[in-house]
Amino acid sequence: MSIIKSAFRVLRFGSAKNQLFSLESKTCRAFSVCNKLRQDASDANASKINFYVDENKEKGYAILKLNKGPVNSLNLEFLTELNIQLEKFEESKEIKGVILTSSIPNIFSAGLDIMEMYQIKQDRGSQFWTALQETWIKLYGSNKIYIAAINGHSPAGGCLLSISCDYRIMSKGPYKIGLNETLLGIKAPFWFRDTMINTIGYRETEKALQLGKLYSSEEALAVNLVDELADSKDLITKAEEQMSKWCAIPTVARELTKSSMRRDTLSKLIAQREADTQSFIEFTQRDSIQKSLRMYLESLKKPKKSSA
Numbered sequence: 001m002s003i004i005k006s007a008f009r010v011l012r013f014g015s016a017k018n019q020l021f022s023l024e025s026k027t028c029r030a031f032s033v034c035n036k037l038r039q040d041a042s043d044a045n046a047s048k049i050n051f052y053v054d055e056n057k058e059k060g061y062a063i064l065k066l067n068k069g070p071v072n073s074l075n076l077e078f079l080t081e082l083n084i085q086l087e088k089f090e091e092s093k094e095i096k097g098v099i100l101t102s103s104i105p106n107i108f109s110a111g112l113d114i115m116e117m118y119q120i121k122q123d124r125g126s127q128f129w130t131a132l133q134e135t136w137i138k139l140y141g142s143n144k145i146y147i148a149a150i151n152g153h154s155p156a157g158g159c160l161l162s163i164s165c166d167y168r169i170m171s172k173g174p175y176k177i178g179l180n181e182t183l184l185g186i187k188a189p190f191w192f193r194d195t196m197i198n199t200i201g202y203r204e205t206e207k208a209l210q211l212g213k214l215y216s217s218e219e220a221l222a223v224n225l226v227d228e229l230a231d232s233k234d235l236i237t238k239a240e241e242q243m244s245k246w247c248a249i250p251t252v253a254r255e256l257t258k259s260s261m262r263r264d265t266l267s268k269l270i271a272q273r274e275a276d277t278q279s280f281i282e283f284t285q286r287d288s289i290q291k292s293l294r295m296y297l298e299s300l301k302k303p304k305k306s307s308a
């Protein structure tokens with residue numbers, strides 16, 4: 001049962017009963033919108049492998065490797081597939097935790113697919129944003145243990161995936177992680193910001209978000225954006241060692257503790273998912289935002305200087 005469901009179960013008997021029932025039904029409505037998408041995604045992507053799952057039921061954890069080349073950018077179909085997988089993990093009795101990593105060398109995830117924000121129809125934009133909210137709610141609100149093994153760059157939405165986990169190990173190397181949205185001319189959504197605050201604190205987040213700061217792995221360690229660094233070749237071994245440690249903690253006590261730390265942050269988005277989606281649509285349809293996104297896309301497509 002997810003943290004959200006347990007929170008509802010506990011609070012259903014308290015004075016906040018009516019408010020929470022309304023919250024819960026809003027969430028259920030939003031989830032049901034995604035049901036058709038899920039079917040479409042599983043049909044359309046039957047032949048593509050956008051991630052690998054390696055389950056070790058004996059040890060009680062799985063490794064989920066993102067595999068959507070070239071840069072694991074998060075589009076509607078990918079998020080929908082991920083949501084189905086996260087749900088499977090949540091329901092599994094054998095799996096206590098998941099190591100989230102990528103099979104693409106030097107890239108954890110390039111964040112949201114910018115093409116989902118650029119010249120996009122309202123319907124698609126709304127489905128995309130709802131799927132992203134769902135991914136975050138499932139990941140940040142999971143009862144399971146999530147360890148991010150960050151094997152490369154992890155900007156913006158990639159950073160959000162990482163900070164939604166319980167523990168982060170990052171490869172040493174010339175990699176960057178952070179919420180760089182202001183550099184694209186956009187504002188990080190409040191739930192990205194709040195997850196960052198919960199990870200590195202208010203003042204550091206305030207600076208990082210305004211500057212769109214992308215931290216090197218050493219800088220990320222210094223501000224607790226990641227918990228540990230590892231040589232690339234040792235990354236998964238270190239993540240497995242850490243997973244064994246977390247798996248050894250009494251489950252219910254750990255789950256309740258996690259839930260109590262994250263409930264308020266989660267409830268804030270759950271209470272206003274539809275309004276948040278509308279803000280996203282309204283914001284991304286502004287001419288000034290489209291102009292910024294176009295310039296950013298062009299800068300990404302520019303031929304790279306040869307390192308030779």
Ligand SMILES: CCCCCCCC/C=C\C/C=C/C(=O)SCCNC(=O)CCNC(=O)[C@H](O)C(C)(C)COP(=O)(O)OP(=O)(O)OC[C@H]1O[C@@H](n2cnc3c(N)ncnc32)[C@H](O)[C@@H]1OP(=O)(O)O
Pocket residue numbers: 070071073107109110111112113114115153155156157158180181184186187188189279280283284300301
């Ligand atoms: C009023 C309230 C309003 C509230 C609403 C606010 C709305 C805010 C909305 C959202 C928040 C946004 C979150 C995000 O995640 S935005 C995405 C941010 N991501 C980035 O900035 C990363 C961009 N990419 C890179 O920096 C690099 O690609 C790299 C470091 C990840 C990898 O570098 P390298 O290996 O050199 O690869 P290339 O740069 O050559 O890229 C390969 C290929 O992939 C394309 N690409 C890269 N990133 C993305 C992306 N995020 N989306 C789509 N496509 C991407 C790149 O263009 C190349 O394409 P090609 O030239 O055609 O091969």
